[in-house]
Amino acid sequence: MLEILKNPNFDFLGKTKYFVSASVVLILSGFGFMLGTGVYLGEGAKGYGVEFSGGTQLIVRFEKTPETDRIRVAVPDATIQTYDDPAKNQVLVRIATADESNLDEAANAARAAIAAQYSDNRIVESSAEIVGPTVGADLRDKAIQLTVWGLIFQLLYIAWRFGGAIWGAAATVAVFHDVLVTLTFLAFFNYEITLNVIAALLTLVGYSVNDTIVIFDRARENLKLKKKDSLAKILNDSLNQTLTRTLISNGTTFLAVLGLYLFGGEVLRGFGFTMVVGILAGTYSTIYIASPLVIWWQNRQAARVPSA
Amino acid sequence: MERLTTNPFLLWLVISVAVGALVWTFMRKELRTKAILYSSFLIACFVSMWPLQDKIKLGLDLKGGMHLIMKVVTDDALRATVSDGVSVASSELGRAGMPGAQVLATGNDVFTVEGVEPARAKDARTTLRDFFPATDWTLSETPAGFSLKMTDPAKRVIRERTVQDSIRTLERRVNALGVAEPVITAHGNTGDQILVQLPGVTDVVRAKDMIKRTAQLSLKLVENEAMTRELLLAPGQTEPPPTMEIVSGAGSEPGTRAFYLVRKEAVITGRDLKNARPSTSGETGLPDIQFSLTPTGAQKFGQATGDNIGRRLAVILDGSVESAPVINSRITDSGVIQGTFSQEEADTLAKVLRAGALPATLNFLQEQTVGASLGRDSIRSGVLASAAAMGFITLFMLFYYRLSGVNAVVALLANLLILLGAMAYAGATLTLPGIAGIILTVGVGVDTNVLVFERIREELRSGKTVKTAVNNGFDRVWITILDTHATALIAAAFLFQFGTGAIRGFAITLVWGLIANVFASYFVSKFLFEWVLGDRKSETLSI
Numbered sequence: 001m002l003e004i005l006k007n008p009n010f011d012f013l014g015k016t017k018y019f020v021s022a023s024v025v026l027i028l029s030g031f032g033f034m035l036g037t038g039v040y041l042g043e044g045a046k047g048y049g050v051e052f053s054g055g056t057q058l059i060v061r062f063e064k065t066p067e068t069d070r071i072r073v074a075v076p077d078a079t080i081q082t083y084d085d086p087a088k089n090q091v092l093v094r095i096a097t098a099d100e101s102n103l104d105e106a107a108n109a110a111r112a113a114i115a116a117q118y119s120d121n122r123i124v125e126s127s128a129e130i131v132g133p134t135v136g137a138d139l140r141d142k143a144i145q146l147t148v149w150g151l152i153f154q155l156l157y158i159a160w161r162f163g164g165a166i167w168g169a170a171a172t173v174a175v176f177h178d179v180l181v182t183l184t185f186l187a188f189f190n191y192e193i194t195l196n197v198i199a200a201l202l203t204l205v206g207y208s209v210n211d212t213i214v215i216f217d218r219a220r221e222n223l224k225l226k227k228k229d230s231l232a233k234i235l236n237d238s239l240n241q242t243l244t245r246t247l248i249s250n251g252t253t254f255l256a257v258l259g260l261y262l263f264g265g266e267v268l269r270g271f272g273f274t275m276v277v278g279i280l281a282g283t284y285s286t287i288y289i290a291s292p293l294v295i296w297w298q299n300r301q302a303a304r305v306p307s308a
Numbered sequence: 309m310e311r312l313t314t315n316p317f318l319l320w321l322v323i324s325v326a327v328g329a330l331v332w333t334f335m336r337k338e339l340r341t342k343a344i345l346y347s348s349f350l351i352a353c354f355v356s357m358w359p360l361q362d363k364i365k366l367g368l369d370l371k372g373g374m375h376l377i378m379k380v381v382t383d384d385a386l387r388a389t390v391s392d393g394v395s396v397a398s399s400e401l402g403r404a405g406m407p408g409a410q411v412l413a414t415g416n417d418v419f420t421v422e423g424v425e426p427a428r429a430k431d432a433r434t435t436l437r438d439f440f441p442a443t444d445w446t447l448s449e450t451p452a453g454f455s456l457k458m459t460d461p462a463k464r465v466i467r468e469r470t471v472q473d474s475i476r477t478l479e480r481r482v483n484a485l486g487v488a489e490p491v492i493t494a495h496g497n498t499g500d501q502i503l504v505q506l507p508g509v510t511d512v513v514r515a516k517d518m519i520k521r522t523a524q525l526s527l528k529l530v531e532n533e534a535m536t537r538e539l540l541l542a543p544g545q546t547e548p549p550p551t552m553e554i555v556s557g558a559g560s561e562p563g564t565r566a567f568y569l570v571r572k573e574a575v576i577t578g579r580d581l582k583n584a585r586p587s588t589s590g591e592t593g594l595p596d597i598q599f600s601l602t603p604t605g606a607q608k609f610g611q612a613t614g615d616n617i618g619r620r621l622a623v624i625l626d627g628s629v630e631s632a633p634v635i636n637s638r639i640t641d642s643g644v645i646q647g648t649f650s651q652e653e654a655d656t657l658a659k660v661l662r663a664g665a666l667p668a669t670l671n672f673l674q675e676q677t678v679g680a681s682l683g684r685d686s687i688r689s690g691v692l693a694s695a696a697a698m699g700f701i702t703l704f705m706l707f708y709y710r711l712s713g714v715n716a717v718v719a720l721l722a723n724l725l726i727l728l729g730a731m732a733y734a735g736a737t738l739t740l741p742g743i744a745g746i747i748l749t750v751g752v753g754v755d756t757n758v759l760v761f762e763r764i765r766e767e768l769r770s771g772k773t774v775k776t777a778v779n780n781g782f783d784r785v786w787i788t789i790l791d792t793h794a795t796a797l798i799a800a801a802f803l804f805q806f807g808t809g810a811i812r813g814f815a816i817t818l819v820w821g822l823i824a825n826v827f828a829s830y831f832v833s834k835f836l837f838e839w840v841l842g843d844r845k846s847e848t849l850s851i
Binding site: 002059061084088100101103104124125126127128129130131132134135138142143146147149150153154157158161195196198199202203205206207209210213214217218221241242244245248249252253255256257259260262263264265267268271272275 | 496512516678679688690696700701709710748750751784787792795800806
């Protein structure tokens, strides 16, 4: 039998406060960064994909390597970036506006201007995305609504399965932690929030809960077997018992999404990054956020009703 | 032999019977039923998905194509209904002996009747009620006469019907474009949006032109033509008389613009058309469009042209005059639309006229085009990422769990087989995020195996026999697997609500993947253990 760890017996829950503080500091600095730079948060926040913010985004492939400066001259009010592998000669042109009454006006103007600048360089349009303000705003509302409802239903399910709201609440707090930490990293590394990133975040919610459930399930089983042990000991034992599984499962999933991040191409880069960060955060939060919360709650309850 | 490969049911039956016979011969008795059940299910999945490139529908992001979301301006249809109401009211009041009544549209959903002699007010009311039932119109008296306002239920019905009619018209137009497997459906919660997906279409300009063209054709009698709008108005007036309107368009001399004062009521409209086809004008050699009329259309057209020989008739398309020829003789069942069309424009226009006019204007809300080359790039990177993930996981499982790792890999393959088979059978679309969903499914599948295997190891460590350890392992983990899959399904169900496009594709693969996983990584894997361990009194397990 090949084993990573032989009978692990770590004291996971002894140094809880350091880890919780670290998480809080990280999330707060993330909020500070977002507010300070105007990314994701606040009125007219930056950092959203064209599907949410509305606007025009063209990806143009040139036959020969284009000078991006010349495109800037052609379309002065646009953001110009090299897209994907530079060898593909692709350029992303992003224009903030898309007028609902004449949706493709900005796109057509940009197309014409670029074509005029590059009469000697054959151009193929790889993709175009034009989103009016209504659709963008609708989608944003919907994304927030769906995320919140998704969380509520998962919380209800866990509360029902484990016969106590605290278990569901603890898992949900852990999930919030993961989402916030991931958003922090997305902001630090300058990723745009696109529909794919939202999908990754929602998947993450499922995974993080999944991870927490495995440990809670084990704790539930142990609670029945060892009625004398304290809840803290039972949770710590459960964490140790499932540790190998946690490492292997999350390790393999981590490597699978790492493959996605590295080889999935430009379109899936944000998705891959979100999952990579999220799975690390999810593993961490199961151990250092969800379990301590349950114990903290039970201790509080016990302190309130002093047993004879 | 050919029928065997083309008829999936027959193919499934033959392979299943063959495998079933093998199972019956070599499998132990107590496992036979399970073995035959599982294998015939997996064979069904295989038959359903093979060959992959023909059976799995690819999304626009992989195949290339257009995705459009449009808003139907349903107010247009309300206005049209009011305008019909105005002409019915004025002609019926006239017939009832009140020709002096003035009927005027005063809003999107309301018109007024004025100038009825006070003595006849009661008759006017009766006449109006006969033609405008109370369920659809609220009739109220005003100081000057009556006002008729559409009721809310009536408006709702009209709005819904407008969207449905628009969808049907778009379907006909898209079919004329020759697009394979287009999607045209109502979209969103507001009830006035339409989603159009055209896989493989890259000539965006032409496709959009074809879709957007309202193609509201009407032929109206011309009263006067002038270079400016003001010249057409009576002195001191800013608006034309109520029964008239001013339309701009091509002037009589080629290349000029002009304004026309025309009668509001159309002689015929696009609805009276039976057919339209592009052709070339005999005199000028320029492209034009010939049309023929339905019997009722022909009757109206014959009457109007016969009564107005020598006058001009404006051909108005989407609010602009294309031409205004002089009526030389009574015309009954056919006509021609001349204008400055290119051959392609004439061709598109004829198709659009044939498909029928849209009942309302469409505004584009979102437009997304993916070129075929970007799609190919995405497929390549998706396949590469999946292969990398699969390869790594396979190697790790074999290295760490040895022979039991083989079990996990078989379960993983069964998982993929079920996932793809179900997607092919349900006609689900695979998108790039969908490929990511498959990779995640592989991750969940491995997790289930790891959960079980680690539990079996624990049981073995505590001194249980191999068989008991395996049984306990599967039993104890079942509840955890149920819980984890249920919560993941909840998340996927909410993702599915995103409705369209790539994310829905992701949710679909996730849902099928989760269901496939329970079967493959739990039941198939358990069966494999039972089969291999068998009735041997084995003391060791390679895990």
